[in-house]
Amino acid sequence: xxxxxxxxxxxxxxxxxxxxxxxxxxxxxxxxxxxxxxxxxxxxxxxxxxxxxxxxxxxxxxxxxxxxxxxxxxxxxxxxxxxxxxxxxxxxxxxxxxxxxxxxxxxxxxxxxxx
Amino acid sequence: xxxxxxxxxxxxxxxxxxxxxxxxxxxxxxxxxxxxxxxxxxxxxxxxxxxxxxxxxxxxxxxxxxxxxxxxxxxxxxxxxxxxxxxxxxxxxxxxxxxxxxxxxxxxx
Numbered sequence: 001x002x003x004x005x006x007x008x009x010x011x012x013x014x015x016x017x018x019x020x021x022x023x024x025x026x027x028x029x030x031x032x033x034x035x036x037x038x039x040x041x042x043x044x045x046x047x048x049x050x051x052x053x054x055x056x057x058x059x060x061x062x063x064x065x066x067x068x069x070x071x072x073x074x075x076x077x078x079x080x081x082x083x084x085x086x087x088x089x090x091x092x093x094x095x096x097x098x099x100x101x102x103x104x105x106x107x108x109x110x111x112x113x114x115x
Numbered sequence: 116x117x118x119x120x121x122x123x124x125x126x127x128x129x130x131x132x133x134x135x136x137x138x139x140x141x142x143x144x145x146x147x148x149x150x151x152x153x154x155x156x157x158x159x160x161x162x163x164x165x166x167x168x169x170x171x172x173x174x175x176x177x178x179x180x181x182x183x184x185x186x187x188x189x190x191x192x193x194x195x196x197x198x199x200x201x202x203x204x205x206x207x208x209x210x211x212x213x214x215x216x217x218x219x220x221x222x223x224x
Contacts, residue, residue, distance in 0.1 A: 004158075033212060043159070043202075043214040091158045102211065103149070106158025 002026075004107035006092050012113045018080040021110045023092030024073055033104065034067055034077050035091040043091075049075065050097060082114045119203045124219040133190045135218050137203030140184050145207040148179060148186045151214070153200045159214070162201075163188070190220075198222045 005024040013019055025032045033048040047057040052069045060067070064083070069075040079086055089109045095102040120138040127133045139148070147166050151159040163170055165177040165186070176189040190197055202217040 035214075042216050043153075045212055045214070048212060093158065103161045103164070104151075104159075104212065106160065109156075109158055 004092055004094055004105055006090075006107035006110050008110060009108065010111045010113075012115065013082055015083055015114055016081045017114075018078065019082045019086075019112060019114075021077040021090050021092075021112070023075045023077070023107060025075070025092070025094030026105055027073070029094035029096050029105070030072075031095045031097045031102065031104075032069060032075050033091075033093040033095075034075070035093065035106075036088045037091060037109075038088045046077070079112075082112075084114045087113050119205055119215045121201075121203055121215060121218045123216065124221070126221045126223055127193055128223050129194055130192050133193050133197070133220060133222075135188045135190075135201055135203075135220070136185055137188070137205075138185045139203070139205045142183050142205050143207070146205050147207065147211065148177065148183075149204045149211060150175070150177065150188045151202045151204065153202065153217070155199075159200075159202060193220075193222045195222050195224065 007022045030051050034046040035043055036046055037043045046059045047067045048055055049069045065079055067077045089111050091106050091109045093104045093106040095104045149164040150162045152162050153159040163172055163175050163177045165179050167179050170177045178187045198221050200217040200219050202214050204211050
């Protein structure tokens with residue numbers, strides 16, 4: 001399997017612009033996660049889906065952030081409008097939830113810089 | 116969710132055995148203990164998982180005492196390439212998604 005695939009790998013954008021991050025989970029996985037990592041706050045869980053349904057979005061920082069999962073093989077995380085404090089690495093991850101202590105597989109991350 | 120506590124950082128010389136302990140005093144009966152490793156510029160990756168006693172794989176060993184209120188990740192004979200952040204997670208199938216601050220391990224030549 002190709003693993004979790006994220007795009008773009010790197011993005012530099014100006015404040016106020018819309019940013020869309022994309023993710024293709026591992027085929028067959030029924031959980032999908034979006035994390036954000038910064039030096040100050042570490043690895044934060046933003047939102048996760050189970051069978052394409054958002055289960056917990058309490059980690060989404062504010063209304064500027066939204067996430068969708070229209071089907072089992074695709075998800076997006078959108079920031080509109082973007083701000084410099086959104087600069088971070090955004091990881092998408094997936095897992096097979098039926099096993100005990102399900103293992104999470106991470107993508108390589110999308111490195112976002114908002115100037 | 117069971118809260119975990121780990122040392123913020125550790126240093127070790129090459130070739131030594133490294134033990135990283137994680138405290139999880141309120142672990143629940145159904146909870147498993149899972150450790151992840153994160154290299155710079157990469158996402159975390161699974162190392163090892165256990166429920167009780169001892170688990171060993173080709174990368175590490177995990178020691179869990181009978182009361183399960185703590186666990187110790189053991190890395191045998193570390194090399195420079197083991198420099199990474201190590202995270203301890205505790206939970207069952209439905210909630211083992213939350214990462215703490217992790218332990219930053221630096222291996223010194």
